[in-house]
Amino acid sequence: MQPILVFVEQANGQIKRTSLEAVSEARRQADIIKTEVIALIIAEKAETFVKDAGSYGANKFLAVEGADFKEYLTAAYTRAVLAAVSKVNPIAVLFSATPNGKDLAASVGAELKISVIQDCITLGYDNGAFIARRPIYAGKSIITVKALKSPALVTLRPKIFQLGVANNQAPSVEKLAVSLTADDKRVKLKEVVQSRQKKIELTEADIIVSGGRGMKAPENFKVIEELAGVLNAAVGASRAAVDSGWRPHTDQVGQTGKTVCPTLYVACGISGAIQHLAGMSSSKCIVAINKDPDAPIFKVANYGVVGDLFEVVPALCNELKKG
Amino acid sequence: MNVITCIKRVPSTETNIRVGPDSKSLDTTGVEYILSPFDEIALEEALRVKEKLGTGDVTAITVGTPDAATTLRTCLAMGADKAVHIKDADAYKRDPFAVASALASVIKTMPYNLILCGKQAVDDDNGQVGAMLARLLNIPFISLITKLEISGTNAVIQREISGGYEVLEVTLPAVLTAQKGLNEPRYPSLKGIMGAKKKPLEEKTATFDSDTIETVKMEYPPSRPAGRVVGKGVEAVPELVKLLREESKII
Ligand SMILES: Cc1cc2nc3c(=O)[nH]c(=O)nc-3n(C[C@H](O)[C@H](O)[C@H](O)COP(=O)(O)OP(=O)(O)OC[C@H]3O[C@@H](n4cnc5c(N)ncnc54)[C@H](O)[C@@H]3O)c2cc1C
Numbered sequence: 001m002q003p004i005l006v007f008v009e010q011a012n013g014q015i016k017r018t019s020l021e022a023v024s025e026a027r028r029q030a031d032i033i034k035t036e037v038i039a040l041i042i043a044e045k046a047e048t049f050v051k052d053a054g055s056y057g058a059n060k061f062l063a064v065e066g067a068d069f070k071e072y073l074t075a076a077y078t079r080a081v082l083a084a085v086s087k088v089n090p091i092a093v094l095f096s097a098t099p100n101g102k103d104l105a106a107s108v109g110a111e112l113k114i115s116v117i118q119d120c121i122t123l124g125y126d127n128g129a130f131i132a133r134r135p136i137y138a139g140k141s142i143i144t145v146k147a148l149k150s151p152a153l154v155t156l157r158p159k160i161f162q163l164g165v166a167n168n169q170a171p172s173v174e175k176l177a178v179s180l181t182a183d184d185k186r187v188k189l190k191e192v193v194q195s196r197q198k199k200i201e202l203t204e205a206d207i208i209v210s211g212g213r214g215m216k217a218p219e220n221f222k223v224i225e226e227l228a229g230v231l232n233a234a235v236g237a238s239r240a241a242v243d244s245g246w247r248p249h250t251d252q253v254g255q256t257g258k259t260v261c262p263t264l265y266v267a268c269g270i271s272g273a274i275q276h277l278a279g280m281s282s283s284k285c286i287v288a289i290n291k292d293p294d295a296p297i298f299k300v301a302n303y304g305v306v307g308d309l310f311e312v313v314p315a316l317c318n319e320l321k322k323g
Numbered sequence: 324m325n326v327i328t329c330i331k332r333v334p335s336t337e338t339n340i341r342v343g344p345d346s347k348s349l350d351t352t353g354v355e356y357i358l359s360p361f362d363e364i365a366l367e368e369a370l371r372v373k374e375k376l377g378t379g380d381v382t383a384i385t386v387g388t389p390d391a392a393t394t395l396r397t398c399l400a401m402g403a404d405k406a407v408h409i410k411d412a413d414a415y416k417r418d419p420f421a422v423a424s425a426l427a428s429v430i431k432t433m434p435y436n437l438i439l440c441g442k443q444a445v446d447d448d449n450g451q452v453g454a455m456l457a458r459l460l461n462i463p464f465i466s467l468i469t470k471l472e473i474s475g476t477n478a479v480i481q482r483e484i485s486g487g488y489e490v491l492e493v494t495l496p497a498v499l500t501a502q503k504g505l506n507e508p509r510y511p512s513l514k515g516i517m518g519a520k521k522k523p524l525e526e527k528t529a530t531f532d533s534d535t536i537e538t539v540k541m542e543y544p545p546s547r548p549a550g551r552v553v554g555k556g557v558e559a560v561p562e563l564v565k566l567l568r569e570e571s572k573i574i
């Protein structure tokens with residue numbers, strides 16, 4: 001059987017957790033169809049990442065190295081994935097459904113003339129074909145999609161697939177030489193600007209505390225930030241809070257913002273409009289704090305508190321600090 | 324500067340999604356349609372580029388069913404100069420590669436310096452047509468842009484990344500995908516709406532590659548337990564924390 005190839009993404013000197021989830025899922029599929037998992041790492045120096053990864057079930061690492069691969073750039077990385085695909089002739093290529101993973105999968109797909117099954121939440125193999133389930137309409141519906149061509153190109157949604165057990169055996173590493181054409185270097189990276197406070201990424205957060213129009217003013221978000229601090233949570237916002245200029249666009253949760261699925265989502269002063277619900281209804285537990293008992297957010301909240309958030313949220317902080 | 328914007332007609336974000344009788348596709352009864360929100364941002368940016376440089380045309384193009392003409396008229400009303408309709412009764416059943424290659428085949432015959440797409444269409448949430456299109460046209464690709472500055476054939480772009488942004492530079496033409504934050508789209512003016520009727524809307528046909536992925540089932544997400552109110556005001560807080568700790572064991 002042809003192997004499963006997994007693209008392993010690194011950022012800030014570390015392998016992304018979601019890529020380890022992808023390797024783990026590849027292992028589970030490979031055990032079912034009795035094949036190997038080959039992890040592809042693209043970096044300036046790949047070796048260090050291989051060691052960090054343990055193996056999570058990869059039989060082998062392919063490493064594409066060089067200064068051209070220091071930071072993610074779609075064209076260069078596409079060339080590297082295509083080289084790996086032609087080397088190992090995989091039955092499927094798995095990526096994480098991160099922004100870069102999705103771009104890369106699509107770009108590779110265009111060359112292979114195969115559509116990508118993006119943002120999958122389950123993966124399976126049935127009657128000689130990969131089958132995956134993925135949310136559409138920001139989670140208002142789930143579709144089951146079958147790959148009709150090989151390799152199947154699949155991106156896996158972060159935080160859905162279970163991490164396997166790292167066996168800490170460093171698997172063998174084979175270097176793959178990839179040379180870029182002038183066309184592959186047409187986009188130049190000038191600068192990377194990170195926000196000063198180290199923020200937890202919304203789509204990868206275990207807990208999210210969000211504020212909406214009920215926050216009334218940008219400075220009031222300190223109440224939310226305090227709760228987020230106690231819970232070690234990321235801060236999100238409704239579109240109303242973003243459009244009012246209180247929060248950056250990157251914080252928006254919903255159909256035209258981020259789709260999130262944390263274990264705990266705390267909605268403060270958010271009414272629960274359909275576009276907001278679409279982005280957060282798959283959260284495991286939802287807490288809503290709203291002064292309007294008829295707010296639609298209470299329909300999806302596991303635990304609702306009817307009341308003024310400026311009283312309830314600080315009280316919640318204090319209660320949690322009691323331990 | 325000639326700018327092409329790829330746009331898609333999608334169900335309004337207000338839509339209560341219902342599964343159709345074939346259990347594979349959307350029940351479209353009573354569904355209202357809009358220009359996909361990220362495509363609206365892409366079109367707005369195209370209009371701003373043209374207004375700033377003072378030359379060139381903005382063209383909106385879609386692969387759509389016959390009724391997508393209405394959405395193209397909306398684009399013309401917002402200020403696009405021309406519209407191209409790649410008409411196809413099965414447009415919304417085609418897979419992303421088939422759509423991207425149909426777009427590429429038609430765009431190849433048109434003059435362009437820049438192509439703007441949405442980050443994703445808010446129906447299928449695929450986020451792949453833009454990247455595919457760039458590859459098929461063999462031009463550079465940058466996704467999730469939140470700022471665009473053009474001087475001559477040079478573009479400096481901010482792209483959203485985890486926890487910040489990166490600054491990229493590229494020589495046009497390129498395909499860029501619009502992220503929220505790039506701009507605030509305008510509403511069509513009354514004059515724009517009147518004028519849209521007289522602007523050219525060209526119909527084209529394309530041959531479509533056969534699908535490489537197939538939707539076999541559409542279903543509802545698992546339903547959530549009915550909402551439960553713990554109590555009112557600060558008095559409810561100890562109970563809430565107890566439930567989070569002991570019942571759902573989250574903290
Ligand atoms: C095309 C399109 C796309 C959209 N995409 C998104 C999206 O991605 N994400 C999104 O969030 N929205 C989106 N929206 C907007 C959405 O329809 C709602 O307008 C928005 O979610 C409302 O935000 P909100 O709940 O913060 O504000 P409101 O609906 O105004 O609700 C504020 C709530 O705060 C409560 N409140 C006020 N004061 C207090 C207090 N002191 N204590 C406790 N509670 C209080 C009120 O009771 C009320 O329920 C979209 C809309 C459109 C048309």
Ligand SMILES: Nc1ncnc2c1ncn2[C@@H]1O[C@H](COP(=O)(O)O)[C@@H](O)[C@H]1O
Pocket residue numbers: 328329330331359361362365384385386387414419422426439440441442443444445447448449450451452453
């Ligand atoms: N049928 C279509 N016609 C024209 N452009 C499209 C079509 N589908 C997708 N696009 C463009 O590609 C972007 C990404 O779409 P998608 O990959 O379907 O999420 C959209 O925001 C549009 O700019």
